[in-house]
Amino acid sequence: MKKYLIILLILSMCGGTAETDLDSFEEVSLVAKDVMSDAQEESQKEYKESQNTPEKETDSNDEETTTTSVLEKKILWGATDAKPEVYAGEDVSQATIDLTVEWVNKAIGFWGSYGPLEIWIVGSGKEETIALDEKWCEIRTEKDPTWNKQWDCANGDPYESGDGWSPFYRYITDGGAAVSNYIRDDIGYYFNALIMSSKYPGPEEEDYKPVVMHEYFHVYQHTNLSVPELPDTDGDWRTSNRNVYFNGKELQVPFLMEGGAEYMAQYWYSKEPGVDSGYLKRVMENKAQAINPYFSTGKSLRELGYDEEFNSYDILTWFVAYLIHNTSEETFRVDFWTQIEDLGFEEAFKSNFGKSADEMIDEFDTWVAQPVDVLLEIIP
Numbered sequence: 421m422k423k424y425l426i427i428l429l430i431l432s433m434c435g436g437t438a439e440t441d442l443d444s445f446e447e448v449s450l451v452a453k454d455v456m457s458d459a460q461e462e463s464q465k466e467y468k469e470s471q472n473t474p475e476k477e478t479d480s481n482d483e484e485t486t487t488t489s490v491l492e493k494k495i496l497w498g499a500t501d502a503k504p505e506v507y508a509g510e511d512v513s514q515a516t517i518d519l520t521v522e523w524v525n526k527a528i529g530f531w532g533s534y535g536p537l538e539i540w541i542v543g544s545g546k547e548e549t550i551a552l553d554e555k556w557c558e559i560r561t562e563k564d565p566t567w568n569k570q571w572d573c574a575n576g577d578p579y580e581s582g583d584g585w586s587p588f589y590r591y592i593t594d595g596g597a598a599v600s601n602y603i604r605d606d607i608g609y610y611f612n613a614l615i616m617s618s619k620y621p622g623p624e625e626e627d628y629k630p631v632v633m634h635e636y637f638h639v640y641q642h643t644n645l646s647v648p649e650l651p652d653t654d655g656d657w658r659t660s661n662r663n664v665y666f667n668g669k670e671l672q673v674p675f676l677m678e679g680g681a682e683y684m685a686q687y688w689y690s691k692e693p694g695v696d697s698g699y700l701k702r703v704m705e706n707k708a709q710a711i712n713p714y715f716s717t718g719k720s721l722r723e724l725g726y727d728e729e730f731n732s733y734d735i736l737t738w739f740v741a742y743l744i745h746n747t748s749e750e751t752f753r754v755d756f757w758t759q760i761e762d763l764g765f766e767e768a769f770k771s772n773f774g775k776s777a778d779e780m781i782d783e784f785d786t787w788v789a790q791p792v793d794v795l796l797e798i799i800p
Contacts, residue, residue: 496536497603497610498643504528504537507559509552511543516623520616523629527636530688531753534643536611542591544618546579553586564609588615595620597631599638603662605648612639634685641666641677644757667722668765668777675722679736683744684753686737687800704741704799708792710734715789721781735788738795742784743773745798 496502504524508517520541540556542549557573567573576584579592600613614635621627642662650661659670667675690700713730714721721739724732744752751772759768769777788795 495608495610497646498534500533500535502533502536504535504539506539506541507552507555508541509543509545509548511545511548512541512618513623516618517541519623519628520632523632524614524636526692527633527685527688530633531637531640531684534612534640536609537614537639538611539614539616540588542588542615542617544592546592549588549592550574550579550586552588556587563611564607566606566608568606587613591615591617595622597635599635599642601638601642603642603646603648604651606651610648612642614639630685630689633689634681637681637684638677641680641757645761647761665760665765673722674724674726674732674736676736676740678733679738679740680752680757682733682737683740687749690800701796701799704738705792705796707731707734707737708795711738711788711792715785720778721784722777738788739781739784741798742787743780747773 506517506521520539524539538559540552542552553574557569560567560573561569574584574586574589578584578586578589595617597617598615600615602613603610614632616628616632616635621631645662645665647662647665652659658672660672661670663670663672666677667673686700686703689695690703710730710732713728714724714732714735717724717728721736724736726732740752756768756772759771762768763771766776769780773780775783
């Protein structure tokens with residue numbers, strides 16, 4: 421069996437810094453149950469019990485059919501004390517693991533611990549990534565006996581013919597980072613998978629650090645909504661009942677999800693010791709290049725997609741900066757995101773920012789048409 425690096429992330433909430441026993445990472449057992457937190461094990465135990473509930477005893481003279489007692493499933497989701505788990509390909513260096521752990525831990529220190537969370541770090545080697553795909557399936561089926569191995573584990577031949585799927589194959593060539601959220605009624609264990617790769621950005625680049633934080637903010641966003649995803653009925657993976665809470669419609673768009681994750685990551689990274697005082701203004705000045713292309717689309721901010729001819733995240737980051745300037749960082753990060761489930765998107769937006777989303781976009785469009793030097797005055 422190939423050797424994997426499986427690490428339990430040790431959290432320290434003091435000043436947002438990470439304290440990890442890095443020397444012991446390679447010695448951690450490879451068995452999934454050994455890397456599960458007590459809370460996760462208890463959740464899985466309760467789920468299994470709910471699937472094996474004995475029938476009620478009935479009077480032998482009673483001709484009515486017997487009934488089966490039902491235990492409500494208790495599945496973790498949201499704020500948690502459970503420790504994130506880290507899985508890395510054999511070709512991922514210890515330095516990359518340490519760096520990723522450090523910046524996830526910083527984000528947890530800033531915004532709180534949410535999950536359940538798994539961190540998967542993909543290298544550049546095909547064989548090592550295939551082995552990581554196999555580890556993914558092993559972990560999934562250990563934690564959730566209902567997991568669909570046929571479709572939700574590696575299948576087909578995605579690495580050669582391209583006919584098939586695996587959790588990590590595209591990261592070898594495309595690089596990047598992502599968060600996948602698994603909160604569906606057809607699975608017995610909800611979790612978030614934060615995935616980092618070896619390029620775009622690579623761990624040697626400064627961007628790697630705020631990207632880790634960007635992805636963790638997605639975990640924060642998603643775990644503040646406990647409504648499970650309904651089965652796909654239209655064949656379009658971009659639509660989901662959960663998206664209604666994030667942007668007001670079923671279609672997945674970047675809007676406040678990406679604009680929020682990017683601004684929060686850059687803002688909090690800019691406050692770190694050693695980051696120069698002009699960092700955030702330089703980042704936002706660069707993102708201002710998206711302003712004219714945005715106006716050229718004729719679209720509303722909430723209609724922008726992931727495949728625009730410019731980086732839609734950049735103009736959306738400016739929108740979040742504008743919201744925060746007119747309210748506060750806490751209003752956006754805490755008040756708004758923790759109210760979307762109870763109030764719905766539109767009401768939570770209006771309650772916290774004083775206007776409807778469309779009204780605020782119209783106001784922003786007028787404001788953002790000013791010279792960049794004027795815009796930068798709101799950036800701390």
